[in-house]
Amino acid sequence: MSKPKVAFYWAASCGGCEISILDIGDRILPLSQAVDIVFWPCAMDIKYEQVRGFRDGEIDLCLFNGAIRTSENEEMAKLLRQKSKILIAYGSCSSEGCIPALANAKSRREILERAYLETPSTDNPEGIIPRTSTGVPEGELELPEFYDTVLTLDQVVEVDYYVPGCPPVADQTWALFQAVLEGKLPERGSVVGAGEKIVCEDCPLEKQDKKISGFHRPFEIIPEPGKCLLEQGIFCAGIATRTGCGAQCPSVGMPCRGCYGPPPNVVDQGAKIVSALGSIIDAREPEDVKRIIEQIPYPIGMFYRFGLAHSILRRRTINEQEN
Secondary structure, eight states: OOOOEEEEEEOBSOSHHHHHHHTTGGGHHHHHHHOEEEEOTTTSOOOHHHHHTSOTTOEEEEEEESBEEEHHHHHHHHHHHHHEEEEEEESHHHHHOTGGGGGGGSOHHHHHHIIIIISTTOOOTTOOOOOSEEEETTEEEEOOOEEEEEEOGGGTSOOSEEEOSSSOOHHHHHHHHHHHHTTOOOSTTOBOSOOSSBHHHHOOSBOOOOOBOOOBOTTTOOOOTTBOTGGGTBOOGGGGSBOOSOSHHHHTTOOOOOTTOOOTTOSOHHHHHHHHHHTTBOOOSHHHHHHHHHTOSOHHHHHSTTTSTTSSSOSOOOOGGGO
């Protein structure tokens, strides 16, 4: 009997999800014996043309990490969807948009001008900005189109399952492989390996239901050990983030960033964070509200750090001249 064929792909992401596959440690040995990895650009030499040569549905499982940022990302998402029986949005970037999707607060033109013209380290006297094709003596050189809007995987193709995390923790990744190999995957469309509650439920720090009168950046104070970070005025997204990571960050004194995405039945994680904060902030006068808001340095980056592309907001409205 042939082994299940497995593929991994890396689109617009940092590469942490690729490393998370190896984080399962020595469990990768029984995994490598149980499956046949047929496509993994990060770890093996295989060309896109070889993937096109697979029969439709020949790949049993594909873990697709990364958001859709370019035409190449979209092409590969559609190709791997066609070739795979099960396509999984693996990690925050493919599931929610994650850090790449914060670019949706800017236009494509603003991003390219910042990267290639405005940064202090840039030496580009001719003001050259990348374009999709350019002629050279040897022929035409081409680059993928850089999209104006970062998309999640399920905004491009149908996704069977979601595995959140930036990156997913090792036990969660291993639980996914076990569910696939044992034929115990839940209903299609489900989030696999994560919990049903919020991170606060798993957090060991003591909570006293205190009201807070302002926020501190983590470097500005030394928090009292064992006490809830949010109640000490350090922004923590655990109040609106799905559990499943084991509350690893707050357990060692670092606030939750929100990378596991919204808990069940929450459509917009950022809006849920704002709502939850509103219930614990002690702001009785308009000037209190203004003062507290000014203590949040980059609201969209704090509240939508991982989920802007999949939120109700999606992106900033852009005039055609900006594009």
